[in-house]
Structures are given as C-alpha cells and as structure tokens.
Amino acid sequence: MKKFLVLASVAVFAACNSNEPAKVESMKSGSDSTQMDTTNYPYTADYSHNFEIGSTQNAMTLLQLYKDWDNNTLDNSKNSFAESDTMVFSDGTMFAGSRDSFFTVAKQMRSQMGSVVDSVHAWLPLRSKDRNEDWVLIWSREISTDAKGKRTVKELQETWRFNKDGKADLVYQYEQKPPKMGPPPPPPPAKK
Numbered sequence: 607m608k609k610f611l612v613l614a615s616v617a618v619f620a621a622c623n624s625n626e627p628a629k630v631e632s633m634k635s636g637s638d639s640t641q642m643d644t645t646n647y648p649y650t651a652d653y654s655h656n657f658e659i660g661s662t663q664n665a666m667t668l669l670q671l672y673k674d675w676d677n678n679t680l681d682n683s684k685n686s687f688a689e690s691d692t693m694v695f696s697d698g699t700m701f702a703g704s705r706d707s708f709f710t711v712a713k714q715m716r717s718q719m720g721s722v723v724d725s726v727h728a729w730l731p732l733r734s735k736d737r738n739e740d741w742v743l744i745w746s747r748e749i750s751t752d753a754k755g756k757r758t759v760k761e762l763q764e765t766w767r768f769n770k771d772g773k774a775d776l777v778y779q780y781e782q783k784p785p786k787m788g789p790p791p792p793p794p795p796a797k798k
C-alpha cells in the first residue's frame with residue numbers, strides 16, 4: 607500500500623510540474639455546454655442536477671467575504687449582499703431579513719470570536735442550467751481564538767447563492783468538527 611501511495615504521489619507531482627500546456631477536454635466528447643442532461647438517474651433531484659461551471663467573479667466575491675470575516679472588516683463586504691438575505695447556519699438556526707439586520711447579527715457573532723483564520727480547501731462556482739441560478743460551493747477550516755486563548759477548530763462546507771446582480775442572497779452552512787487523531791502507531795520491529 608505504501609508503494610502505491612508513493613507512486614501516486616510521484617505521478618501527481620510530475621503532472622503538476624509538467625512544462626506542457628494543460629489540456630482540457632469535455633467530459634463528453636463533442637458535448638455542448640447548453641445541452642440538457644437526459645441521463646435516466648435512479649433519483650430525481652429536488653432542485654437540479656444539471657450544472658455547469660459558473661461565474662469566477664462570484665467565487666472572487668465569496669473569497670473576499672471570507673477575507674473580510676477573518677480580518678474583522680465586514681463592512682468592506684456589505685455591498686456584496688442583496689437587500690434581503692437568508693442564512694441557514696450549521697447549528698440549525700436561521701436568519702432571514704434585511705442586509706442591515708444581517709450585518710448587525712454577523713458583527714455580533716464575529717466580535718465574540720477573537721482572531722479568526724480560515725484555510726480554504728476548495729471552492730467551485732456553479733450555474734444551474736435549468737434553474738438559471740448561480741452558486742458557489744466552498745470548503746474551509748476555520749480556526750478562531752477568543753480573548754482567553756480558547757481555540758476552536760471547525761470544518762465548514764457552505765453553499766452560497768448569488769442573484770442576477772452578483773449579490774449573495776442565500777447561504778447554507780454545514781459544519782464538522784475535525785477528526786481527533788490518536789498517537790501515531792508504534793514503529794515496526796527492527797529486522798534481524
């Protein structure tokens with residue numbers, strides 16, 4: 607197993623360091639990005655299953671929101687939100703109301719956290735072709751340290767919807783505590 611992981615790591619490293627220009631191919635040869643997916647899936651999606659890559663500008667907006675959250679400069683991102691917003695938080699609570707009310711709540715939450723550092727694992731801008739809506743998915747680790755030095759770490763997955771004006775108007779947040787790692791296994795016995 608270790609040999610496989612080493613070989614896979616070398617292959618990935620070599621691919622990332624290749625001097626050849628990247629080649630991007632469609633998932634289906636000759637597919638049209640406006641074509642609807644007609645695959646007969648065993649489930650029917652409640653919302654949509656027909657997505658394409660969305661606006662990178664929405665992803666940039668979201669990343670700047672994260673940076674302003676970390677830096678406790680939320681007012682810098684106020685205009686990135688719609689006049690009316692809904693947030694469903696990971697603890698099951700929900701906010702629905704005006705942007706000004708949302709920022710009052712967000713600032714109260716942020717002020718209780720002390721220092722915050724987000725490590726963004728990945729983001730993905732998407733567009734639902736059949737619903738004509740833009741979303742950005744983001745995965746991150748948030749580490750906050752309060753005034754007493756208490757450190758809180760959580761893994762987040764958030765799904766942000768952006769309206770036609772590029773303003774965030776709906777957020778779903780999911781949270782997981784990082785797995786607790788035990789001590790490393792003992793080294794194998796020495797060979798004789």
